[in-house]
Amino acid sequence: MTALLEARDLSAGYPVAGGGLLARARVIPVVHDVSLRVEAGRTLGIVGESGCGKSTLGRALLRLIEPSAGRVLWLGQDVTAMPAGALRRRRSDMQIIFQDPVAALDPRMTLGRIVSRPLATFEPGLSRAARRDRAAEALRLVGLGEGFAGRYPHELSGGQAQRVGIARAVVGRPKLIVCDEPVSALDVSIQAQVVNLLMDLQDSMGLALVFISHNLAVVRHISHEVMVMCLGRVVEKAPRDAFYERPLHPYSRALMEAVPEPDPRREKGRIGTALPGELPSALRPPPGCVFASRCPRAAAICRTERPALRDFGGRLAACHFAGEG
Amino acid sequence: MADGLPLDETAPPPGRSTLRLQLDRFARNRLAMAGVVVLAFIVAACFLGPFLFPFTGEDADFDYILAPIDLTSPHPFGTDDYGRDLLVRTLEGGRVSLAIGFLGAFVAGVIGVLYGAIAGYAGGRTDGLMMRFVEILYGFPYVILVILLSLVFGGGNLALFAAIVFTLWLTPAVIVRAQAQSLARREFVEAARAGGMRGSRIVLGHIVPNCLSVVIVYGSLLVPEVILSESFLSFLGIGIKEPQASWGNLIQAGTAAMDSDLRLLLLPGTMLAAVLFCLNFIADGLRDAFDPNDR
Numbered sequence: 001m002t003a004l005l006e007a008r009d010l011s012a013g014y015p016v017a018g019g020g021l022l023a024r025a026r027v028i029p030v031v032h033d034v035s036l037r038v039e040a041g042r043t044l045g046i047v048g049e050s051g052c053g054k055s056t057l058g059r060a061l062l063r064l065i066e067p068s069a070g071r072v073l074w075l076g077q078d079v080t081a082m083p084a085g086a087l088r089r090r091r092s093d094m095q096i097i098f099q100d101p102v103a104a105l106d107p108r109m110t111l112g113r114i115v116s117r118p119l120a121t122f123e124p125g126l127s128r129a130a131r132r133d134r135a136a137e138a139l140r141l142v143g144l145g146e147g148f149a150g151r152y153p154h155e156l157s158g159g160q161a162q163r164v165g166i167a168r169a170v171v172g173r174p175k176l177i178v179c180d181e182p183v184s185a186l187d188v189s190i191q192a193q194v195v196n197l198l199m200d201l202q203d204s205m206g207l208a209l210v211f212i213s214h215n216l217a218v219v220r221h222i223s224h225e226v227m228v229m230c231l232g233r234v235v236e237k238a239p240r241d242a243f244y245e246r247p248l249h250p251y252s253r254a255l256m257e258a259v260p261e262p263d264p265r266r267e268k269g270r271i272g273t274a275l276p277g278e279l280p281s282a283l284r285p286p287p288g289c290v291f292a293s294r295c296p297r298a299a300a301i302c303r304t305e306r307p308a309l310r311d312f313g314g315r316l317a318a319c320h321f322a323g324e325g
Numbered sequence: 326m327a328d329g330l331p332l333d334e335t336a337p338p339p340g341r342s343t344l345r346l347q348l349d350r351f352a353r354n355r356l357a358m359a360g361v362v363v364l365a366f367i368v369a370a371c372f373l374g375p376f377l378f379p380f381t382g383e384d385a386d387f388d389y390i391l392a393p394i395d396l397t398s399p400h401p402f403g404t405d406d407y408g409r410d411l412l413v414r415t416l417e418g419g420r421v422s423l424a425i426g427f428l429g430a431f432v433a434g435v436i437g438v439l440y441g442a443i444a445g446y447a448g449g450r451t452d453g454l455m456m457r458f459v460e461i462l463y464g465f466p467y468v469i470l471v472i473l474l475s476l477v478f479g480g481g482n483l484a485l486f487a488a489i490v491f492t493l494w495l496t497p498a499v500i501v502r503a504q505a506q507s508l509a510r511r512e513f514v515e516a517a518r519a520g521g522m523r524g525s526r527i528v529l530g531h532i533v534p535n536c537l538s539v540v541i542v543y544g545s546l547l548v549p550e551v552i553l554s555e556s557f558l559s560f561l562g563i564g565i566k567e568p569q570a571s572w573g574n575l576i577q578a579g580t581a582a583m584d585s586d587l588r589l590l591l592l593p594g595t596m597l598a599a600v601l602f603c604l605n606f607i608a609d610g611l612r613d614a615f616d617p618n619d620r
Binding site for chain 2: 105
């Protein structure tokens with residue numbers, strides 16, 4: 001069976017300053033050799049600390065930044081080699097919502113125009129009135145009724161703005177949405193609302209989601225499968241329940257232990273949650289395991305030899321010692 | 326499709342665009358509004374005033390050569406040494422100066438904005454090449470460039486206009502390019518790309534409108550710059566040529582006669598100064614109203 005979206009050994013990065021008029025700009029690699037599959041109607045959660053390449057991966061999957069190596073397949077068709085025109089039309093199937101909901105809306109446009117704009121590209125046959133109706137329908141779907149279409153982004157709260165972002169993403173009836181930290185900038189009370197909205201839409205539209213977050217609790221709530229990234233590499237990938245029951249990689253364990261305990265008495269009794277050691281530079285990645293410099297279990301081999309992703313009965317982990325208890 | 330969330334009960338009052346809010350804020354600035362009123366009066370006087378007189382600024386009246394200011398005579402502000410009415414000449418000169426000022430600023434602004442927006446959005450090598458080209462043009466000495474262009478265009482108003490636009494589009498291009506560069510990284514531009522928009526449409530639909538604040542503010546400073554630059558060139562004798570009047574060459578004629586008769590300098594000089602003051606007050610007000618740090 002072909003997956004909806006599949007990435008094979010995908011790498012991506014950003015050009016750094018220093019490339020002159022004639023010199024080729026140097027590219028800092030941010031994502032290395034990531035492979036993943038997303039099936040229709042399923043959610044893949046991607047977690048990791050800031051700067052681990054989650055967002056870059058999300059954008060590379062949609063070719064919003066050009067991957068430097070590897071391939072992205074959409075229903076078995078290579079997107080990485082697709083010419084610009086074909087890609088533009090294909091974008092109706094794969095949308096994105098952003099971390100900063102207000103920055104994701106053009107401050108000069110009304111919400112109605114923001115939401116209906118993608119239809120002008122994806123369904124050029126629609127009349128202006130039909131586009132407006134579809135935009136109103138999408139706004140209603142995210143809980144924003146009559147009267148919002150004429151408003152401007154600066155008149156919205158963060159949660160409302162994020163729902164407009166979702167309305168824009170679903171107006172073209174996509175099959176997959178990359179959610180790049182969609183709730184990190186929102187109040188806790190609003191987070192649940194937005195996450196539940198995404199899950200409702202997933203159910204009703206059969207959407208696949210790639211849910212990028214550093215919030216383990218939210219990822220647990222929404223995901224079917226969880227992928228952990230560290231310094232641009234996948235260190236663990238597992239079905240949700242197996243992952244939360246027993247993470248195999250020491251980095252995943254460290255992430256889980258870093259979640260604060262709401263009960264102050266239990267919080268006090270918790271053992272060392274802050275990781276010692278330095279986060280290695282993305283410019284000079286270590287030769288061995290990406291986590292070796294901070295890992296409590298690191299041995300000599302971890303600093304010299306990079307562990308490959310190994311299969312542990314339906315789940316993957318990249319650690320020399322994984323599965324040893 | 327899903328039933329959706331329960332609708333937000335607070336259906337808000339009709340939306341007000343950022344531009345609307347900014348213009349409202351501008352309207353509350355008294356000094357700037359006074360500038361608008363005075364400027365409107367001067368513009369109206371320059372374009373309509375000369376029709377109130379039975380003669381044009383190029384008609385010589387030999388009965389009144391170098392007439393002094395006398396509000397009861399047919400030439401209330403007197404005449405110059407050819408017997409031409411000074412008030413009418415100043416108003417007619419104002420037409421030329423104001424037209425070149427606004428038109429020049431507009432054309433230079435449009436070219437600069439588009440160029441800068443494209444360079445800033447495209448980024449990378451395209452941006453590098455486009456901006457190096459601007460820097461090369463910056464390197465040309467202004468006056469020499471004007472003389473060269475008037476040679477190419479064979480002199481006349483068109484050459485002057487071309488020369489002014491040619492030199493003044495550079496700064497808006499640089500300003501807008503910086504703005505476009507930061508806008509290009511904003512998420513709504515990324516969303517537009519995810520929505521399948523072409524680069525050209527993103528530049529026109531998202532980048533340029535969001536540079537509007539900066540452009541309006543800078544444009545209002547560009548108008549006096551163009552007027553001054555026209556006056557400067559006419560003053561040097563490579564701008565508007567006699568007998569056609571402009572504030573530049575009127576002031577030049579006035580300075581030549583300054584020792585004997587200050588009157589010839591005073592009227593066009595005051596008009597030019599008044600317009601420049603107004604435009605600067607307006608620019609100030611626009612900058613306060615459009616300050617991007619405010620929102």
